[in-house]
Amino acid sequence: MQPFSTAPPAAPVTGGLADSLFDRASREPGLPLLSRRAGDGGPWTQVSAAEVRDEVVGLAKGLVTSGIRPGARVAIMARTRYEWTVLCLALWTVGAEVVPVHPASSRDQVEWILGDAGCVGVVVEDEQGAMTVGSVCGRLPRLRHVWQLDDGALPRLAEGGALLPGSAVDSLRRIVPPDSPAVIAYTSGTSGRPKGCVLTHRGLAAPCDTLLAGWGHTTAPPGEQPSVLAFLPFSHVYGLMVQGICLRGGLLMGHEPEPREDALAADLLTFRPTFVFAVPSVFEKLYKNMLGRAREAGRGTLFERAVRTAQDHAAAVERQRLGRGHGPGPELRLQHAFYERTVYRRLRAALGGRVCGAVSGGSPLSRETTLFFSGIGIPVHDGYGLTETGGGVTAQPVGREKAGTVGRPLPGTEIRVAEDGEILVRGPSVFRGYAGDEGATRAAFRDGWLATGDIGRFDAEGYLSITGRKKDVVVTSGGRSVAPAPLEERLRMHPLVHQAVVVGDDRPCVGALITLDPDFVAHWRRARSGRGGRRERDEREELEENALRREVRRAVAAANSTVSRAESIRVFRVLPQPFDTAGGLLTPSMKLRRDVIVRRYAEEIDAMYAASPRAAREPLPDASASWDDADDVFRPAR
Structure with missing residues (x-):
């Protein structure tokens, strides 16, 4: 460990x-x-x-x-x-x-x-x-x-x-008394019945007080x-x-x-x-809306350059504060100052004009999104916690923040990574157990440590990264184990992609179910719209659909570039409607109910694999190596 x-x-x-x-x-x-x-x-x-x-x-x-x-x-x-x-x-x-x-x-x-x-x-x-x-x-x-x-x-x-x-x-x-129960918080129920976590007054107060003591001064400008x-x-x-x-x-x-x-x-x-607490989907949506409005106004190219400059500037600042470089050079500083006057301050104004920082939780936020917001003047700090810990157990050290990680353990909290990669937690905020379920409570602990079910790793400086859920790992028919979270996170970075679910258990390769962001698709279509007769409109719509297919392929290719060839997405299908809580496919905290999604779309998944003659072949131990290109399965679900 x-x-x-x-x-x-x-x-x-x-x-x-x-x-x-x-x-x-x-x-x-x-x-x-x-x-x-x-x-x-x-x-x-x-x-x-x-x-x-x-x-x-x-x-x-x-x-x-x-x-x-x-x-x-x-x-x-x-x-x-x-x-x-x-x-x-x-x-x-x-x-x-x-x-x-x-x-x-x-x-x-x-x-x-x-x-x-x-x-x-x-x-x-x-x-x-x-x-x-x-x-x-x-x-x-x-x-x-x-x-x-x-x-x-x-x-x-x-x-x-x-x-x-x-x-x-x-x-x-x-x-x-501080150790009496204050809240019975039920888990999101992504698998099986929700369980009631017994959270005490002390357990709920501890992470709040720790964060206020160490990070409270960052939530507003001095004197406000x-x-x-x-x-x-x-x-x-x-x-x-x-x-x-x-x-x-x-x-x-x-x-x-x-x-x-x-x-x-x-x-x-x-x-x-002055401060924002949100989940990754909110920050991703804010970015996509900014990009969509810029493209509609004919300033898409300017915005995309401003985004790259913001990310480059934030990355250079990060290298400097971590002692790995000298910070932004003269040219990058000039570019950043130009976009501060023309773009960044307007983006901050859309959030009220006073936001000086933010926290993202619930699931990991991508490094690129974190750098973008930091680069426009709104540092977003990613943290980690779960229902059983009464809230956060990690945070970014002030002045030593590292994008793409969830920070380091809070003072008073201990975190270990077991040999199998599972994150173990011990500290004052850890719950007393599941209400009325002693068996589940015993199963949740390992030698006094809470077994979170999350997979992660520490880097050499003690920063924790979350790579997925232990139970979500996809195992293909060739025996290849694939963590879906990094692929899904990368897919969502494309402005058109709203949600993604990686599948592939007992299949010859990894696949994905993808939903599109309806608002950004509307932005995208309006930016491409033009006038003309019916024939011209029909031709334009066909061109738009072809362009949309190409964009989704680019999103899949970008996600595949982050993993090995054997772990890459080889088939995918775009679904006509996003997953939502009303349909039971998302938890109230906006997490994917993977088992429910896989059952609901079983026919579509079967059709996705059957659409490629290569998928019908009996797989070899590394069958994915024979898949040359991601199959384009861009048909609406039935």
Whole structure:
């Protein structure tokens, strides 16, 4: 195994997670802590720490009056909105445990989570959520309360507890021990039933406090209060960590419940955050939209040159800070200064004009994308964590960031890479186990270390790179093992490619299912559009389809250039629709449900391989070596 020592841990955590709000309200009662808006597109209204505390106390009193006691489990099934945060704090104040449920969960998923966790109450967002819970509540004997946010449930809850003295809830808050459960966070369920991870107050607070201590000063310019627009789902541990960092660090937090691209773009302009927490798909989408708009405006060539300059400049700066070079030369500095005036500042303005940094999590962010954003003045730091670790366990060292890695272990956390490449973690944020599943809990640990199921490697300087999931490795019929993540990441770097799933288990070679980015395809078509009669239009459409095929082939060729010939993609198929959560092909945290995708598209995968006469031949041990070119299977799925 490869061990890497870490710095001493942060100060010990005492009490429950709600204490940070009450401490903040006592020390800085007027500090803006949350920002909310009335209706879509309305102005933002700041809510002070004292005002948030008073609202939380009112809700906590209502919860106690309703029979919610310490240790009771209450689910929150809502989008990322203001009420989520105040309700979560109220539940922690009385010692209850929060069970996050994604609002788009199916009826079966809701029944499973509420029943498995033993929830006594659930907060839904709207009538649709109430109907989903109502359809299964007959099979949930412990469920006694269903509160609906959009039906005025919270004001009524506070009204019901108005006569209870505040000292009653304050005494409950003060006896919440740091090692008691705070959240039962269910895994994304990419394989099998979701499992409930028992995360304690200490475990959730530890990574937040460590990041604030070492990295908090990077979230805003000196003298400014940091601000974060929360749009990641709080049903996922990454979203909970963002909420925790804001509450414990005094960062102003706004909520964006609608993750649509247009809604997020509008809120970035009006809220004007200083820091962004997102997943790789958001950064990839931002880049593609910038490129698409530039091409439509006839400035595509200028933008692409600006991109290359940004990446070259960021790479040179990285070499300098890592002691490997002298930084950007005079010519590169001049080019970068020119594009700063003409391109980069406009790109930053589209994000509100105040963003000074960002964090990407959930899955690895490509080095090229990281360098692009760093080069335009928005350093994006990639990190690593999972539900079982209560959030992040690695981060980029300040002033020693290395693109293409997820950084180094957080102080107080130990990480090892086993002989088979699996990442093992030990530290204060690691979960207590899976709720009600001792067998799964025992299987998750190896000699006291959490076996993450992720494959990775450390470089000589202690930076960790994630290469994929252990269970996702594709094994061809010739015995070749291929990690799909690097190929998929490289495919997504092409502006036209939205998603990619590498397949090939028990097949003669590696293949891929590809979906196109509908927005960028529209940009691409408009940039190529012209006038003419019907015949000219028909000819143009045929030319466009041929050009589209060539672009996808280029994307596949670029991905293949990063791996050996035997590991390269030899067949692919472009699907007509992206994978989404509504169809059950993505988890709420936007991860691919590979097993479900492979089953759903089994006929298309069979047809993809059958389309090539070479695939029908009985493979030799290294059959892929006889595949000269990637097969062009560019037909819509049936």
